[in-house]
Amino acid sequence: MSKRTSTIFGLLLVALLFGLALPAVADEALDKAFDALKAYDWGQDRNLLKAIDDAVVASHDDDAAQKALEGQLAAVLKTDASRAAKDYVCRQLSLIATAESVPALAALLPDKDLSHMARYALERMPAPEAVKAMRDALPKTAGRTKVGVVNSLGVRRDAESVAALTALLGDSDKELVGAAAAALGAIGNADAAKALGDFQKKAPEELELAAADACLVCAAQMLADGKKTEAKAIYEALLKTPDQPKHVRMAATRGLLAVAAGK
Amino acid sequence: MNRESTRSTRRRFLGTATAAVAAPSVITSTALGADDRPPASERIVMAGIGMGGRGSGDLRNFMGHSEVQVVAVCDVYKSRQQGIKNHVDQRYGNKDCTMHTDFREVVDRDDIDAVVIGSPDHWHALMCIAAMKSGKDVFCEKPLTLTIKEGRAMVDVARRYGRVCSSGSQRVLGDYGGLARKVQSGELGQIHKCYCDPGGPPRECNLPGEPVPDDLDWDMWLGPAPWVPYNAFRCGRAYGLGGKGFRTWRDYSGGMMTDWGGHKFGGAMFALGLDETGPTEIIPPDGKDYQWLTYKFACGIEMYRGGGGPKYEAAQGNVPGLTWEPPTHLLKRDYRGKGGLSGDVLHCIKTREKPFRDVEWAHRVATVCHLGNIAYELNRPLKWDPVKEEFPGDEEANRKTWRPMRAPWRL
Numbered sequence: 001m002s003k004r005t006s007t008i009f010g011l012l013l014v015a016l017l018f019g020l021a022l023p024a025v026a027d028e029a030l031d032k033a034f035d036a037l038k039a040y041d042w043g044q045d046r047n048l049l050k051a052i053d054d055a056v057v058a059s060h061d062d063d064a065a066q067k068a069l070e071g072q073l074a075a076v077l078k079t080d081a082s083r084a085a086k087d088y089v090c091r092q093l094s095l096i097a098t099a100e101s102v103p104a105l106a107a108l109l110p111d112k113d114l115s116h117m118a119r120y121a122l123e124r125m126p127a128p129e130a131v132k133a134m135r136d137a138l139p140k141t142a143g144r145t146k147v148g149v150v151n152s153l154g155v156r157r158d159a160e161s162v163a164a165l166t167a168l169l170g171d172s173d174k175e176l177v178g179a180a181a182a183a184l185g186a187i188g189n190a191d192a193a194k195a196l197g198d199f200q201k202k203a204p205e206e207l208e209l210a211a212a213d214a215c216l217v218c219a220a221q222m223l224a225d226g227k228k229t230e231a232k233a234i235y236e237a238l239l240k241t242p243d244q245p246k247h248v249r250m251a252a253t254r255g256l257l258a259v260a261a262g263k
Numbered sequence: 264m265n266r267e268s269t270r271s272t273r274r275r276f277l278g279t280a281t282a283a284v285a286a287p288s289v290i291t292s293t294a295l296g297a298d299d300r301p302p303a304s305e306r307i308v309m310a311g312i313g314m315g316g317r318g319s320g321d322l323r324n325f326m327g328h329s330e331v332q333v334v335a336v337c338d339v340y341k342s343r344q345q346g347i348k349n350h351v352d353q354r355y356g357n358k359d360c361t362m363h364t365d366f367r368e369v370v371d372r373d374d375i376d377a378v379v380i381g382s383p384d385h386w387h388a389l390m391c392i393a394a395m396k397s398g399k400d401v402f403c404e405k406p407l408t409l410t411i412k413e414g415r416a417m418v419d420v421a422r423r424y425g426r427v428c429s430s431g432s433q434r435v436l437g438d439y440g441g442l443a444r445k446v447q448s449g450e451l452g453q454i455h456k457c458y459c460d461p462g463g464p465p466r467e468c469n470l471p472g473e474p475v476p477d478d479l480d481w482d483m484w485l486g487p488a489p490w491v492p493y494n495a496f497r498c499g500r501a502y503g504l505g506g507k508g509f510r511t512w513r514d515y516s517g518g519m520m521t522d523w524g525g526h527k528f529g530g531a532m533f534a535l536g537l538d539e540t541g542p543t544e545i546i547p548p549d550g551k552d553y554q555w556l557t558y559k560f561a562c563g564i565e566m567y568r569g570g571g572g573p574k575y576e577a578a579q580g581n582v583p584g585l586t587w588e589p590p591t592h593l594l595k596r597d598y599r600g601k602g603g604l605s606g607d608v609l610h611c612i613k614t615r616e617k618p619f620r621d622v623e624w625a626h627r628v629a630t631v632c633h634l635g636n637i638a639y640e641l642n643r644p645l646k647w648d649p650v651k652e653e654f655p656g657d658e659e660a661n662r663k664t665w666r667p668m669r670a671p672w673r674l
Contacts, residue, residue: 042469042470042471042472042491042492043469043470043471043472044469045469046467046468046469057640057641057642058642060641060643060659084469084491087489087491094662095659095662095663096659113490115670116489116490116667116669116670117489119667120489120666120667122667123667124662124665124667125662126658144670144671145670147670147671148668148669148670148671151667151668151670151671151672151673152667154673155665155667155673175671179671179673182673209396209397213396216423220419220423245398246398247398247424247425247426248398248424250424250425251423251424251425254422254423254425
């Protein structure tokens, strides 16, 4: 073998070995980060988890790698890892979670400390299983935790929640009632409109503005969906309400103008 | 009983007082409008929410206008409440200014016409929207928002209720206006490239917990952001990305990208007439073809996060795809009223015109900043639809356009 050929062969061998070594190094760093995650808490060096951060971002074009990462992350939620560790997991899952992670996240919804971060991931997941999990969590949650779930159902415009949300309009917890009204407004279908129309007529004083706003949001949504007659009815009902604040009357009037303009 | 009928608003009292209501035995000269101040019925009654350094400075700017009457201040630090109240009371020669920790008490008052919001960024959208839903006009410090969807929600509410909603940045016209006019008039030619470097993106925070100071409502400071233990450097007012202030941390701010982005990208988008649209591609630096974060606009303009700026480079010869033309119609867009940005806001409150930093334009600027941050986070080129305001076909990136809020907060 000539000297030139030997040199080329040697360089190719080094490149091959380097190429094989890189993923191994990366796997080792990821394993180390997951180990660190088990004992992770507030105040520790955030860079301990950097390999996971990088792997999540890099997995965008690698379904298999992303699925593996998702599974590893979701598994942490079932352990006794710290709140900080589970907070971190939920943040990562908020980017890559699929229906596979829903059970692990759903289990956290009734937990007053972890419910928000579970929603941090669930609310943004397009998977219908995610919104179902939040809907199913309604009877399992209370107080502010329940308010958060209601808010997320509103963001997702979950039409299947309308009956449950309508029932909440009669709750003694005014914060929950306000949340339910807002969620119904965001959902903006005929059933939501009916519930809000009834609610708006008898809303307690401290929720009158919230009820009016929910009706306006509902009307705007119905108009956007092409339901001009229904939207018009909502706006007219608002204008007929005695002593409606000026800015609400203005909003209802603008709504009627939008209906008339065919927008 | 309906709120409107039980309330006795300032204007309703002055407009509909009857014999059954006892008239005050003394009507002060300030109420009648002495000392070059308009009578009480013509004043714009304001409150300040988020009274740290910037917020209290803004409130003082507004108080410099004779037609403004500040009646309430709000901050999650009791010490700041007292500090700004002292200033307000001294200005008006009384002790009438009320102090609040919960901004909802302020927005619920029907004697307040407008609010000045100077809280940390993660609160901006919530406070603005709450105020507008209560019928108030708003001045909110830049950056307008923490996420893209917050901005659109703010615009929707402002338009729904016909509210005046202005963001900040006195630099768009103040510092960068001279060059902007040259761009808008065509004096600099057909612009192809623009350079703006506001500084970098935020990062994740993992500071250890500390005892919460007695005068701070930590839960209220956090608001919609995820719960974490208190640390002075998490919520500090230190400027920049040095890790000693809230602007460093992604949960509360878009870093310097949004903080100075409100100025620099704001100046550039105003100059170029791009503040009713957005880029169609956002490309992070890749060490090869792209040295800087690059925004590409449909008109052919390329904007780079780099090179100081705002600076503009004209095309040399014909550039394929470059359809940008000088937005000469913007030469007429200026502050209204007297007294810079605050004067503009007050003028528009009276006339119901759109302010110079109208919420839609400010939202478009903040969106450019957020898009850059998302590109940095995801570390890949992104396509953006500025009309639908989404990443077409990119579910992962679309998850970054908003953040689920901690209860009870919602937009």
